[in-house]
Amino acid sequence: MKTIGVLTSGGDAPGMNAAIRAVVRTACENGIKVYGVDRGFRGLMNGDLIPMEIRTVCDIIHRGGTVLHSARSREFSTEEGMQKAVEICKAYNIEGMVVIGGDGSFRGARDLSERGIPCIGIPGTIDNDIACCDYTIGYDTCLNTIMDMVDRVRDTSASHDRCSVIEVMGRRAGYLALNAGIAVGATAILIPEIEFDLKRDVFDRIRRTQRTGKKHFLVVVAEGISADGIITVDELAKAIEEETGVESRAMVLAHVQRGGSPTVRDRVVASQMGYRAVQLLMNGIGNRIVGMQNEKIIDVDIFEALNMKKQIDMELYKMANIISI
Numbered sequence: 001m002k003t004i005g006v007l008t009s010g011g012d013a014p015g016m017n018a019a020i021r022a023v024v025r026t027a028c029e030n031g032i033k034v035y036g037v038d039r040g041f042r043g044l045m046n047g048d049l050i051p052m053e054i055r056t057v058c059d060i061i062h063r064g065g066t067v068l069h070s071a072r073s074r075e076f077s078t079e080e081g082m083q084k085a086v087e088i089c090k091a092y093n094i095e096g097m098v099v100i101g102g103d104g105s106f107r108g109a110r111d112l113s114e115r116g117i118p119c120i121g122i123p124g125t126i127d128n129d130i131a132c133c134d135y136t137i138g139y140d141t142c143l144n145t146i147m148d149m150v151d152r153v154r155d156t157s158a159s160h161d162r163c164s165v166i167e168v169m170g171r172r173a174g175y176l177a178l179n180a181g182i183a184v185g186a187t188a189i190l191i192p193e194i195e196f197d198l199k200r201d202v203f204d205r206i207r208r209t210q211r212t213g214k215k216h217f218l219v220v221v222a223e224g225i226s227a228d229g230i231i232t233v234d235e236l237a238k239a240i241e242e243e244t245g246v247e248s249r250a251m252v253l254a255h256v257q258r259g260g261s262p263t264v265r266d267r268v269v270a271s272q273m274g275y276r277a278v279q280l281l282m283n284g285i286g287n288r289i290v291g292m293q294n295e296k297i298i299d300v301d302i303f304e305a306l307n308m309k310k311q312i313d314m315e316l317y318k319m320a321n322i323i324s325i
Helices: 016-029 040-046 079-091 103-114 139-160 175-184 198-211 223-227 233-244 254-258 264-282 302-306 314-323
Strands: 003-008 033-037 049-052 096-101 119-123 163-168 188-190 217-222 248-252 288-293 296-301
Touching: 003 016, 003 040, 016 033, 016 096, 016 264, 033 040, 040 079, 040 103, 079 103, 096 103, 096 264, 103 119, 103 302, 119 264, 119 302, 139 163, 139 175, 139 217, 139 254, 139 264, 163 175, 163 233, 175 188, 175 217, 175 314, 188 198, 188 314, 198 217, 198 233, 217 223, 217 233, 233 248, 264 288, 264 296, 288 302, 296 302
Parallel strands: 003 033, 003 096, 096 119, 119 288, 163 217, 163 248, 188 217
Antiparallel strands: 033 049, 288 296
């Protein structure tokens, strides 16, 4: 290939810039011209392309977010929108595209692939909900941000003998809540994948822990729980206070979880994935998603990957319940 493009789409994730940097530099070192697409598939349809060189991506590896920006586009999901994107690729002689994002972004990559533009997907999402891989770019940074924020809240909870009910992101996936909950020693963890009972899984656990002498508590809730209309963290905090007599406060961490300088793990994995993506395109291989399985960088068919379903680690959830009392 002589010319490729790279774009970021969907929610931003720390480490996306490291992936962009790896794509650009790997391509440049192999004599391939690179265009960065500003604002995802919407920018691709509009022809918002930026020539990128080795120095273009200097000093971005440590930055959160994405220097190429991101945007969602309903128009791209239409045939007319996709044809616009294909025509732009042809006009710029783009022979392959690297798409960094989540499963929605991969569906866009699949659609481009079906229309003659080979695409390689790189999983960039804090939710870690891409089924074909164990780890997605941004996940580790987000977990560390949650841990830091909750550790700070714990200080004031302990000072006032309170219960803090904390909602974390994850869309409809509980990976952030489960792992962050373990890391901060949460008394209870509620995630969308596992049916819960408030009395058994929250109120009774707090009462049992009270009997051991503990006076402050943490409850970590995945946003997918409240998104289903089952309960909000404010309602849960109120219910805990009424049922247990423990003064309770709710907190939604929200988009602070997306930001910040990426961790070493996110920088290294993103760089590995970006490098692998360009290697695939150089070898004439498209329609793949780069991922990580068992600490190894792998790639899988994009159509197969989108049909996979990721399962929560039930043994990890069981362990969390045992050690959190």
